Amino acid sequence: MTASLIDGQEHAVDPRSVTLGQILGVGSTLATGITVFTPLPITWLLGGISGRTLAIAIAGWALAFGGVVLFCYFWPKLHHRHLRYRVDQAGVRIRRGILWRNTISIPASRVQHTDVSQGPLQRRYGLATLTVHTAGTEGASISLEGLDRDIAFLLRDHLLPDDEREAV
C-alpha cells in the first residue's frame, strides 16, 4: 500500500467523496428550500394568498431550487475530477481548482504537524480530511478532503517530521 501511494504519481481522492458531496449539497439545499417554502402553503390555507399565486410561487421555487440541486449534483464530480495529490519522498503536492487552478507543493521538511479529521457523514463513508500545517502564512494550513480514512492516516504518518516518527 505504502509503495503504491508514495510513488510521485498523481492520485484522485476517494470516489465516495463525490457521493458525500452530492448528499451534503443536495440535502442542505432541500432543507433550506423547504424551510423557506413552508410559510407559503400555510398562508394559502389561512386564505392570505390566492391559489394562483401559490401555483406561480411553487413553479418558481421548483425552477430555482431545481437549478441549485442540479448544480449540487454535478459540482462534486467536477471538483473530484480536478482535485489531485501527489506524494513522494520529498513531500506532497496538491492540485485543485476548476477555473483558477492552484498547485501547492508542501515539502515534508516544512510540515509542522498534521491533522486527520472526520465529520459524522465522513465517518459513515469511511472518509477523512488531512490537514497539513506549515509555518507559512497563506499556506499555514492546507487541507485535502475526501481521502479514504486509511490513506489519510498513511499520508499523515509519511508527513510526520522525522524526529517525531523516531519518538513514536
Place this chain on the structure above:
Amino acid sequence: MMNAKPSEPRRLHGLSWVFITASSMKGFVVPAIVVLIFSAGGTMASYQLLGGMVIIPTLIGALLKQAIYNYRFDAEELVIRDGILTKKERHIPYARIHNIALVRNPVHRIFAVASARIETAAGGKPEAVMRVLSIAAVEELRAETMQRSRVAATVDSDAEADADETEPRTGARAGDSVLLQMAPGELVRLGLISNRGFIVVAAASGLLWQTIDWDADWGSYYAGIIDLIPSWATWLIDPVSLRTPVLFGVAAVVLFFVLLRLFSVAWHVIRYHNFTLRREDDGLRTEYGLFTQVSSLIPAERIQLTTVRATLLHRLFARSSLDLEMAGAGEAGSDLEQHLAAGGARKARQWLAPLVEDDRTNALIREVLPEVDLDSIQWNPLSTRARRRIMKRSVIALVFLTVGVSATLALTPVPVSALHAIWLPLLGLPVTLLAATGWVQNAGYALNAHAIFFRSGLLTRNITIVRFDKMQTVALGESPFDRRRQMASVKVDTAGAATAGHRIDIPYLDRDVAEAIVERLYVEVRGTEYRW
C-alpha cells in the same frame, strides 16, 4: 538550582496608570479632536460622550492594571503576572532575555521612570512591556536578570551546553561595529522621499478651508495685497480677471505640497533621529528616536524575507529602502511561539535601513544574507508574451471606458461632443504601451545557490529575496487566461508574511518555466531544514 530563591513580587511605579492611560488614549486623540471640532452646537454632549465612553473606562482599566500587574525573580525565570479577568502568568527564562530596552520620552524623564521592554530572540515584538518602572526598579531588573542568568548558565553548562544562550546585555559593547548611521541630511532626504504626514496636512487644510469666509469682500483683500507687493508684480492681482483666483489656487496647491514635505521631513528627523544599525554578537540592532527612543534587536536567523524598495523619488536621490520580514518565535511548537503568534508578532516588517545609498545597498544586504550578491545576479525575464497579456487587458479596459464616457457625454446635457471620448484611447494606448513595456522590462526573477529573487515595478521598484531555508510552500497558479496561453505564476509562502508589501509572486511565466522553478524550489527546500 536551589541557590536562588524567588523574590518578593515587585509592582509597577505608582504613576503607571497615567502612562498606561496615555498610551491607550494615543489612538483616540485624533478622532477626539475631530469629534470636538465637528460637533458644533453639541460640544457639551460630545465632551460627556468622550468622557463617559472613552476616558473613564480607560482610566479604570489602567488603575486595575497597575493594581494587578506584578513580577518576581524566580531561580531561572522572570515571572510576570497580569490580566484583569483572564489571569496571565508569563515565564521568561533569563537565558532567553537578550536585552532590556528602555523607552523614555520627555514625560518619562520628568518623573524619573521608564517603559522597559524585555526582548528575547523572537524579534519583532518585545516579549513583555513594563509600563512604567522607576529607574531604581529598572536597575534592579537589569542586575537581577544578569546575575541570575549567569547562575542559570553555570548550572546549565554542567548539565548540557547550549551554544545559543548568551547572557543578557544592557548596552552596546566596544566590539560592536556600526553598519549604518544616518546623518541629519540623510533624514531630511528620507522625509522628502516619504509621504508621511499627508493626513495631517490634508486635515489642517480642510480646517483652514472651513474657516475661510468665502462671501467676504475679496476686492479689499486684493487692494491690501497690492500695497504689500513690489510694483512690478501688481499686474498679477487684478480684481476683475480670472487670473487672480487661479494664481491663488496654484499657490495654495504648491503651499500644500511644500507643507506636506516639510511636515514629513520634521517627522522623520524626530522619529529616526540618529538612526544607527550595528552588528552585535547575535544579530543586528537598530536604535533611533529623539523624544521616544527605540532600540530593537534583529536576530539575523529570524529574517524570512528581505525587500529592497526604490520609489521614483528614491531613484532621484540614488537611494533605496531596505526592510525585513521577521517571524517572531522561539523554538517551533513552544508556548512562546504560540504566544507571539497570538500577539500578532508574526506580521512584523521592520527596517534594515530606512534609506541607504545605492552603492552601499549590496554590502548591507550581505550583512544579513552573506551568500547573496545583488550585483552579480543574472536576472531572467518573464515570458515574452507577458506584454501582450497586459496590453490586451488594458485595451479591453480602455474600450469599456471609452464607450462609457462617450455614452455619458451623449446622454447628458454636458456641452462636450461625445466624439471627444476618442482622446481616451488616443492618449491612453501609447501610455499603457509604454508602461507595459517598462514594467515587463523591469520585472524578472533569479535563483542562485541559496535564494530566490524577484523584482518588479515601474515607478516603485522592489526586489525581494527569500532564502531557500526560509521558504514554506510553493504554489503554481493558473488562471483561465494563463491556461489559454500556456502560462502560469509562481508564489512562495514564508512565515510571518505581511498582507501588504512585495512578495515572491512571479506572474506571466511560460508554463514549462514555471514548472521548472517549482521543481527546483521543491528540491532545494527538501535539502534544508527550517529553523525559526
